[in-house]
Amino acid sequence: MRIKSGILFILFSVMSISCNDNERLNFDRMLIPLSPVNLEELNSHYDDFNSAGPQFDVEQSFRLIFSSNRNSNGGDFDLICYRCNMAEFLDDGSFNIWTWPEQVDLLDTINSPYNELGPSMTFQETDYYSYLPDPENDDMRFFFTSDRNGSNDIFYINYTVTGFDYIPSGEPAGLDAINTASDEGYLTINPGEIVNRETVYFTSDRDGGYDIYRAMGLENLTIESSATLEIEKVEILSSEADDKCPYIMEDLMVFTSDRPGGFGGFDLWYSLFDGTTWGTPVNFGETINTSYNEYRPVVVLTDNERFLNDMIIFSSFRPGGKGRYDLYLVGLSCLFN
């Protein structure tokens, strides 16, 4: 009888072993949230907008350079830099991005008592870790917009990369072949659009309202080296309303516009380049756009081996943020490349 009781005790003991906790939800690769996420760590109570994204497929970390008037307590805008580091294990459906400010010599040279806006850059090191660029082949130009000459104009400055810092080469210079007495800004390059002729897009109100223009450099010269440029308004991207802040990543242009067909104020729109022309602009929809202003989108491509989708970083005046314009991040729910 004792033996039988012992057997029963062992059986019940085995059956009462508790279960281990495990996480079942996952994705094959990391998923960037499909609804906008406020970048709380880098936003301030002042206006934070007009970012410049990296030009490489992000694996984990990148630098985000954007405009903020926090340094002047709401006065003029300066360019500041934050490091954005995405959590390595995002495949459980959660998402986290850590950010912290970084000092960049280049920006100290650019910033002035006036407004610095609309940055874009042709080179950013491809990882958090130090990278020594090849001065012969790496194109390191930084474009930005400033009203230091009265109206908004486009400026550029060359730089080199030393360790984690961007070192300016010379002083900022205006893009005189583009700039007028009207506003010009938000230059973005469309590499390879025309063979041997650098092609850029920018915003200008030289024709009344803000529209999107294209400028083509001289053969085998960069845009700032070309004494004359062929400039034209891109009719398919421009409307009767204001169309601003074009930003090109591969065959995708994103921009902001308050044209009809949106959800109120400025909305984010995109257009696809088929190799020859741009397509009819498409609104990003109400998942991204609100009745408040959405502004200055930039596309950040991600490493396809690690991520399911790419992302857009944009600014918005929507409620719920740190205050005024805040920067937001959202994953794209469709593939453009």
Add this chain to the structure above:
Amino acid sequence: MSISSVCAQTGDKKQALIIHAGLSVPFSDFAGTSFGHLPGFAGNGMNAEADYLKYVGRYFGLSLTTGYANMDFREDAYRNEYRNILGQEGDIAIDAGNYQLYRAMLGLAVRTPEFHNFELLFILHLGYACFIHPEIKVDFADLGRINTVDKNVDPDNIKCYSFRLNYFLSEKYGINLTCNRNFAKPDFLDETGIANHYILPVQFQNINAGLVIRL
């Protein structure tokens, strides 16, 4: 189908074979449909068992049982959970197979004396099972395939307790009702998962009817 051998008290019959089949109903975490609670997303299924039981003494018996179960994977619930996570109305397509298991167990039976041709048995089983996790594919709108779980097999131990009611129609034959609860924790692979695997609580009950043959 289950073969349960009951050491019959009548005559010289000291063993029995029970073959039974019926419904498999997952419960607890295995039936869970929320990603927060180690869910199995398992739905109802079918099972068949065969049980051989040899009577030992007046109130006890030894049972040897083998069986197969096949349970649905609840694609609708899985889809809803992904939809909640993604926060999107876009199309989510789930393509999943079924959970399957083959098992063989040895157990100790306690029985009541036969009364008006009825007898009731309580059996505790321990054994080994081969658990098969279905292949799962999750596709979302334009992003394409967002999650994949390959079909994989994990042999693991299983515990079971059963209540069995036999009604004998004759000296040799009878009918049987069986209800048993099964517990296991197979370790399934998920190569794209958080830890490349997860230990899934597999808990289900079988509600079966069948035939008893005294041997």
